Amino acid sequence: MEETTTSVTQETTPLTPETIEIKHLLDAGVHLGHQTKLWNPMMKPYIFDKRNGIHIIDISKTLLLLKRALNFITQIVAEGRKILFVGTKKQAQQTIKEAALSCGQFYVTERWIGGTLTNAQTVRSSVKRLAELEEMEKNGEFEKMSKKQASRFKHELARLRRNLSGIVNMTELPGALFVVDTNKDMTAVKEANKIGIPVVAIVDTNCDPTMVDYVIPGNDDAVRSIKFIVDLVVSAIKKGAAEYEKLAAREIIEAEEKPSEVKVEVKKEEEEKKTKRAEKPSRKARPGTTPGRRGRPPAGQSPRPRKTHRKTEKSHTENQTQTAKTESTPQ
Numbered sequence: 001m002e003e004t005t006t007s008v009t010q011e012t013t014p015l016t017p018e019t020i021e022i023k024h025l026l027d028a029g030v031h032l033g034h035q036t037k038l039w040n041p042m043m044k045p046y047i048f049d050k051r052n053g054i055h056i057i058d059i060s061k062t063l064l065l066l067k068r069a070l071n072f073i074t075q076i077v078a079e080g081r082k083i084l085f086v087g088t089k090k091q092a093q094q095t096i097k098e099a100a101l102s103c104g105q106f107y108v109t110e111r112w113i114g115g116t117l118t119n120a121q122t123v124r125s126s127v128k129r130l131a132e133l134e135e136m137e138k139n140g141e142f143e144k145m146s147k148k149q150a151s152r153f154k155h156e157l158a159r160l161r162r163n164l165s166g167i168v169n170m171t172e173l174p175g176a177l178f179v180v181d182t183n184k185d186m187t188a189v190k191e192a193n194k195i196g197i198p199v200v201a202i203v204d205t206n207c208d209p210t211m212v213d214y215v216i217p218g219n220d221d222a223v224r225s226i227k228f229i230v231d232l233v234v235s236a237i238k239k240g241a242a243e244y245e246k247l248a249a250r251e252i253i254e255a256e257e258k259p260s261e262v263k264v265e266v267k268k269e270e271e272e273k274k275t276k277r278a279e280k281p282s283r284k285a286r287p288g289t290t291p292g293r294r295g296r297p298p299a300g301q302s303p304r305p306r307k308t309h310r311k312t313e314k315s316h317t318e319n320q321t322q323t324a325k326t327e328s329t330p331q
Contacts, residue, residue, distance in 0.1 A: 016235050017070040022059050025066075028228035030218040031059045033205030043205045046217035055205040062217045066229070069200045069214040070236040073176065076198075077240025078247070081175025082106055083233075084167070086188045091223050092180040092230075099230045100166060103237040106174060107166035108188070117173060117191040127168055130160040176200055178233055181220045182207045202229055 015024060025031060033039070033047065033055035048058035073083060085107040087096035093109040100107035108116070115122050133153060136142060142150040177192045179185050179201040189211050192199050200214040201207075202225075209215045219225040 014235060015232060016239075017067050017074075017232065020063065020066070020232065022063055024228070025059050025062060025218075028225050029222050030062060030225045030228065031057045032219045032222070032225075033057050034221075038206045040206055040208055042208050042210055043203070043217070046203075046209070046215070047205060057205065057217045057219070065214070066216050066218075066232070069216050070232055072198070072214055073178070073200060073233060073236045074240040074243070076175040077237050078243040079175065080244050080248075082170070083237060084108070084170070084174035084177050085230075086112065086177055086185050087180035087226075088112060089181050089184045089220075091221060092226050095223065095227050095230050096180065097166070099234045103234050103241070105237060106170045108163075109166065110162045112185055112188045113163055114187060115191075116167065116188070117195055117197065120173070123164075123167070126160060127164055130157070130164055130168065133157040133160065173197060179212075180226055180230075182212060200233075202226070 031048075033043075036050050036053055036055055039047070039055055043055075046058055046061055047055050049056045076083065083105045085096045085100040085105060087093060087107075087109055088111060096107055097109050099105075113123060113126070133156060136153065137157065142153060145153070173195070174197065176198045177188060177200065179189060179199060182189050182199075182201050182203060183206065189199055189201070193211060198213040199211070201212045201216065202218050202220045203209045203212055203215045204218065204220040207220075209217075216229060218229060
């Protein structure tokens with residue numbers, strides 16, 4: 001009975017990057033690749049063997065690279081940046097949408113619109129159009145139109161919702177892309193490579209790993225394999241979000257404490273200045289003056305004659321002598 005309870009607890013406990021093991025990857029079927037005739041030679045370093053015409057992925061390398069990719073995702077989210085999930089293949093659509101919504105990230109599951117990353121202005125105009133149509137629907141304007149015109153607007157609204165619902169709030173470029181199938185969503189990978197956005201992707205034996213920054217060699221066709229890896233990505237994102245919240249809270253507390261510290265320092269400086277002024281000796285008054293009336297004689301006394309500069313008196317005497325000589329000279 002105890003053994004059964006232990007096994008159930010282990011199965012229900014969510015896996016984390018620290019607790020995943022090779023047996024978990026094997027149970028999810030991550031090691032199963034494509035048919036040998038469909039392989040991409042660039043995937044040779046990640047292939048262990050081939051059985052019954054199917055390539056077997058080296059699961060030990062998958063484990064190491066998966067942990068590396070998850071740590072990177074945690075770091076990106078901890079810096080306050082977002083992850084864009086991309087999975088337009090049928091097996092991944094529902095899993096990707098649910099995962100992105102559960103951790104507050106962006107997603108594309110229907111069709112990758114060309115220029116989503118490289119021409120963001122065009123995409124924002126489509127988002128603006130979506131908002132306009134939703135406002136028209138909310139105000140009941142479709143009911144006032146003709147059936148043909150209303151039908152046209154409704155089809156446009158449904159198309160925009162289908163393609164843009166996951167990136168409506170994406171006002172800036174994401175910190176990284178998580179792609180399920182790089183062959184299916186090659187346009188997204190190329191756009192990310194063009195503008196330097198890191199790509200994390202599940203790479204099967206028929207894909208090119210050279211276009212991916214963080215390769216996760218694995219089965220990108222089985223729903224169970226996709227869900228297993230995506231759940232680990234969600235766990236890594238939530239961990240990074242928790243770290244980001246802690247850092248933001250710490251910065252807010254420090255910002256609130258800093259002004260009070262500055263006020264205390266200013267107060268201390270003012271007190272020191274007052275102390276220095278009190279300790280500084282007062283200037284002695286000159287003879288014939290009273291303190292507070294600098295340069296003025298006491299009441300009842302006539303002001304002292306103003307001293308003339310010696311140089312000025314000497315020049316004045318020389319001028320008088322020269323004038324006397326000129327007058328005494330006979331003409």
